[in-house]
Amino acid sequence: MTTSTQGVFNIGAVRADFPALAREHHPGTPLVYLDNAATTQKPRQVIDELDRYYREYNANVHRGIHLLSEEATAAYEEARLKVRRFIGAASRREVIFTRGTTESLNLVAQAWGRANLGPGDVVLSTVMEHHSNIVPWQILAGEKGFTLRFLSVTPEGKLDLDEYQRILASEPVKLVTVAAVSNVLGTVNPVAEMARLAHAHGALILVDAAQAVPHMALNVQSLDADFLAFSGHKMAGPTGIGVLYARRALLDAMPPWMGGGDMISRVTLTGTTWNELPYKFEAGTPSIAEAIGLGYAVDYLTGLSMEAVHAHERMLTSYALERLAEVPGLTLYGPEADERGAVVAFTVQGIHAHDVAQVLDMHGVAVRAGHHCAQPLHDHLGVAASARASFYLYNTTDEIDALIDGLYAARRTFRI
Ligand code: 7TS
DSSP: OOOSOBTTBOHHHHHHTOGGGGSBSSTTOBOEEOBTTTOOOOOHHHHHHHHHIIIIIOOOSSSOOSHHHHHHHHHHHHHHHHHHHHHTOSOGGGEEEESSHHHHHHHIIIIIIHHHOOTTOEEEEETTOOGGGTHHHHHHHHHHOOEEEEEOBOTTSOBOHHHHHHHHHHSOEEEEEEESBOTTTOBBOOHHHHHHHHHHTTOEEEEEOTTTTTTSOOOHHHHTOSEEEEEGGGTTSOSSOEEEEEOHHHHHHSOOSSOSTTSEEEEETTEEEEOSTTGGGOOSSOOHHHHHHHHHHHHHHHHHOHHHHHHHHHHHHHHHHHHHTTSTTEEEESOOGGGBOSEEEEEETTBOHHHHHHHHHHTTEEOEEEOTTOHHHHHHHTOSOEEEEEOOTTOOHHHHHHHHHHHHHHHHHTTO
């Protein structure tokens, strides 16, 4: 494993921050972790703070007047401020902590969608979405009677902006909901341009940034997003914590989704008034340790700089695309390196994607195989499953070489 400086930061020092990367995969085989689109590993800075929280200041937030509760509340709210700065939100009140992208998307559907969508309205999504940006809309469309439409994907794995403009110009689109980066094709969608066009036609835009916020500098105001969702666990943070960013005016007008503790101002047996933002949307005891951990992940990423993270991942992705193209019988999905994030999905002729992943696993290389929660996209591609390698800031070109060696081994195993 290389420990030399690679890309724009010291990769050896970065790798040393992630304890899991030092473990063996199987006895005697180093771990090559290339399943970062599913979840990333965590640096000791995050792990240590989770540990410290439970050892030293574990308490519920926004409730007690005792010292521990004050410390926990301060740390939880400090994490919100870190996230606010990281995504460039105008106010901390626009940063709502959820359990993850899935919950954030469901929150928009159930709170904003339920109050604003009905027969005659169109919600415009895309064929390349993760199920979590399709199913909540299908559930709601069944109840509220609006139409759910999907933009198609070109042979290069991109959205067709002409089709987008045609639909916006001719149909009563109220909401566009689109992934900033596809978790299968890796396509970086032109969400700023899509936001501009949506607004020009009186529609709002919801950006699923689960595969974007962890990998590139992103600013919700320059993007002009109305709603934006992401998960902590895909950006070196803990599981069980995510974010919904939304414009304040939208949040003010939206009814709450879940009812319970902390989201109320005054409850009587005949009625209830809501707490101020963002608490109106944070019912119940939140993921306190996880939010604090996310704040430390944000510090970690900021310390490296998102520009450096992005540059490193672009270098890895270009190298991976180049090397994968050498493998006989391999089909790559998605656009060229300069138009994609750090995700590479592929199939190998004559070998099922699960078998590819299994042979790679025997060689210590962790990738995901299957439909990656994007079945409509796989239907569109005409394959039931693909194998997927996805990179993060700690991966190296040596690890991509290990992936390629594993693929040649798979070809030998299956005598192809
Ligand atoms: N949207 C996109 C684009 C995603 O990639 C994922 C998770 C989600 C939403 C849902 O995020 P969650 O944190 O709420 O689960 N994607 C993947 C994946 O590609 N492999 O495992 C999870």
